[in-house]
Amino acid sequence: MASQTRQRRRNLWIYAFLMPTFILYGVYTIYPIVASYWYSFVEWNGFSAEQRFVGISNYEAVLADPLFWSSVRITLLFMLVVAPLRVFGAFFLAILLNSPRLPFAKFFRTVYFLPVVTTTAIIGVVMRFILDPGAGPVAAVVGWFGLPPVDLLGDSATALVTTALVYVWKFFGITMIYWLAALQTIPQDVYDAARVDGAGGVRIFRHITLPMLLPFLLIITVLTIEDCFHAFDLMQTMTAGGPFYSTEIIEIYIYRWAFAASIPQLGFASAAAVLFGVLVLVLVALQGWATLTSQRLRSQSTEKGRA
Template structure:
């Protein structure tokens, strides 16, 4: 028999390691997610009960007539909104809120910037101590601050009037009892109370400025004012937009301080929108929760507008920061 001239095919010996089963990751991921949700669930439930549900319920209450005590709720549609918009007291509270914002926001932004520049100096001794001292009022309970400030500005025995009498003031000044002074007084206390937050914002912004630029300007003979005008301020513009919007939004949450210091008086001169809502919902002889809810919804829409401004400010600040690089 003739032998085949073709060579036998080579015997292939596999050198690869045998396939191992892939680790089962799905079980571990599900177990990890289960633990995450287990820890988040209390927060989710409480947030839903005390934040989400009241917001949703307020929209329904704004469409009904209800005093909060009886089970009957009579649907009235947009009548509550028409009544709120026709109430001069509502527009007075809007005016007071806007004036309060115009008094507080510029003072917080400008004064805290100037102080932050001083505290950001590496040559300042005890800078960390001063930062802590200025930030201490922020962590103090606002309601307690309001109660203490009632005593501080008391026209009969308060330390402010006692100091004024030593300077020649014949009689005590009722800072919280006169309509022309009450809003200014509360505004000053509010600036002092939340001054530290804006200062921390500015300190964080100032630390983003390269020290090389400041030292180069100093070597070139630039004064402190020239350095601030031509180097510091242009680099701070993106942060200025964001800090301004955050500060303006923060002025809409002055209920606790205003309520403890003046309660909206005298003669509604310090009644911001939050106190107006509180007065109709809880302080009236016959509560009008539907009316108060309609005012709260309008106030929420008012704040939402500034929320859109905040989104625009973040976008504009990012573009401006890229352009200044």
């Protein structure tokens, strides 16, 4: 009986320490999500107390807006540029940095990971200065060669690719860490046995490393794709969706209608946010499928390795 009393007291202390987290999470995460569903069915500017129920009119207006579909297309193009570069570029870099014969491997891992821990908005502001065609370092270097200045962020043909490459550089390190962690799961005795059998580096990479990393490819790819849908802070600080909406991803589209418009339309923006959330839920479902598939492939590859 005394032990049960002590256990209950211990549980009460645990709940007491967790309560601030529950409250903050509910106020700043759960409530805004639930409220956005309600706002998507009303016409509201965010300032007045009046909220007029309009049903699915906001959804119809969003789906009929060409700029919404343009933002969807731009978001997908951004993802198609970023995801392959991060996944496969980080894979080959992780292979190099995982080699025990590479000198200063830990130093290079730290260098590549440093941009990840740097504030994204700060990187956006700094990169905007670096790429400034009038006074930035890039313009100075181009001027040394007698070439005309290039406005990479001011040209709709290059702005999206430029921001995508900066985004790849910013989060390249986290994808590299994923691959390094995956490489650590391959038993060293498998490599040793292959070398004893006379297998060279190419054959080991082709017949051992690649098959055993295949399950992780699905998870890392889905995680990277999902991460590509959260580039608001970098894109907002670098281009704010311009020029001429050429870099307006879905998040900036929502932000523009909710906060940057002359007359904010919280209901319209909430409807766009709900549709964006549906897209993210599809990715979450895809991530769950990738996790189950990778576990099955992992178990199959382990059984083949034992055989």
